[in-house]
Amino acid sequence: MKKDDYQLYISGAIKLSVSFGVVSLLSRWVTGNTILSSPETLVKYGLIGGIGYSLVGALSAILFGFFAKKVQDHHPNQQTIGDVMKQKLTPSGYWFMIILLFLTSFHSLFIQAMGAGILIHMIFPIPHFIGILLFLIFCFFIGGVGGMQRLHKVAGVNVSLIFAAVIIIPVYFFIQEGVYPVYDGIKLYHPYLLYVKNSDAIWFIFTAIFVFFGQILIDRATWQRIFILKKEKVRITFTLTGLIWATIPLALTSLLMITIFGGGFEDIYTLFFELVNKIQSTVLIALFVVFCFSSIASALSAELHATTSLFVKNVMNMLFVLTNDEKWKYTYIFSGAICLCLLVIVSILTPKTLTLLFFTGNIYAAVICPILYIILSKSVLPFIIPFSSFIGAAGGFVLLMSTQDFKAIWLSFAISAFICFIVFVYKIVTRKNTTDLLGKSLK
Structure with a gap:
């Protein structure tokens, strides 16, 4: 990559077609949360929860594709979500959204690093700190330094590995064990997994829609891929990504059912360790x-x-006029600082991924209406629109402290949606009154 062209770092050198667009998006969205939340979802909500988790993720990607098309139509020359926020918001609203984007970004980075830490601890006989250090150094050189072009190079390899694993390993097990023994074992040792009238699972699925859709709506990496997709291929690319992505959690759920059909298990995260023990082939x-x-x-x-x-x-670049060399310098410093922070935090904390995802679900639910308002509007919006996400999330957190359930996520969405609706109605009424006054003055 030429150091005199920082644009290549952000967007790469090519426009993506459907096939490579799907590969790039899958490489972004098959994450540590996908891998580690699958056993937690299966154990807590049964097979219905596992299926619902897959369908909700697919629906979120497909639905976002409709809005992504509008984003590219209205902002064809932008590169990041921040560029759109700058165009659509007042300065105070812009900086508020930038802060929110960084908070959710650090949350996402922490989940991935935590997932790597859990797997390193379970699988490799090396010190936890050393394993995380090596992993983050690798990510630093791929994403932090390499930029979009290097991410494109590794995306194809990553997706090939994903489908090789989720197809070959389940087929290997079912050929070895058979389908009926697995079903009979689950029915004997874990019959609750097959319970279809699980109200908690249904409640989980409908709540997950708000969390997943809000998450993809403000995902920085996904927005960057909107701007490098071919204009006529945006919607179909997200639709295919959602449909293909849904097969990954389903495959992981089938792997975990194969792991536990023969008896009990110690805890959720030991399921993967037991899976490794059950795979008798070194290659697999x-x-x-x-x-x-x-x-x-x-x-x-x-x-x-x-x-x-x-x-x-x-x-x-908003605060100072940067040369290309200065942009590269800040790139190295900032990405290195993030990796260092992740190393320290992940070495200390190991919360459960599903719990962590839904703890921040208030934020993701609260940003849905403000972000959609920003995408669909054609004018600069007042500060109250982005700030409504803070009010909604705060209301949800207050309820979360007393109830500890999914009602907090619904409340967060409802509060921000109500504020956005009031602003929308106020703008319509104000515009109508202005038009009426203008009409009278002309008469």
Whole structure:
């Protein structure tokens, strides 16, 4: 990559077609959360929860494709989500959204790094700190330094590994064990997994729609890929991505059912360790391990690249006029600082991924209406529109402290949606009154 052209770092050198667009998006969205939330979802909500998790992710990607088309139509020359925020918001609203984007970005990065840490601890007989250090150094050189072009190079390899693992390993097990023994074992030892009238699972699925859709709506890496997709291919690319992505959690769920059909298990995260023990083929063990780390590394690298691009282009370049050399300097410093922070935090904390995802679900639910308002509007919006996401999230967190359930996520969405609706109605009434006054004055 030429150091005198920082644009290549952000967007790469080519426009993506449908096939490579799907590969790039899958490489971003098959994440540590996808891998580690699958066992937690299966155990907590049964088979219905596992299927619902897949369908909700697919629906979110397909639905976002309709709005992504509008984004590219209205902002064809932009590169990041920050560029659109700058065009559609007042300065105070813009900086508020930038802060929110960084908070959610660090949350996403932490989930990926935490997923890698859990797998390293379970699989490899090396010190946890050393394993995380090596993993983050790899991600730093791929996403932090390499930019979009290097992410494109590893995306194809990553997606090939994903499908090799989720197709070959389940087929290998079902040929070995058979379908009926697995079903009978689940029915004997874990009959609750097959319970279809699970109200908690239905509640989980409908709540997950808000979390997943809000997450993709403000995902920095996904927005960057909107701007490098061919204009006429945006909607079909997201539709195919959603449909293909849905097969990944389903395949992981089938793997976990194969793992537990013969008896109980110690805890959720030991399921993957037991899976490695059950895979008696060295080649398949290596494939599974490489698949896990390749997926997490690819997702973390994409998020690291998007966050760094946002910082350099939409923060530093807004405050100072930067030369290309200075942009590269801040790229190295900022991405390196993120990796160092992740190393320290992940070495100390190991919360459960599903719990962490839904703890921040208030934020993701609260941003849905403000972001859609920003996408669909044609004028500069007042500060209250982006700030409504903060009010909604705050209301949800207050309820979360007393109820500890999914009602907080619904409340967060409802509050921000109500504020956006009031602003929308106010603008219509104000415009009508202005038109009426103008008409009277002309008479």
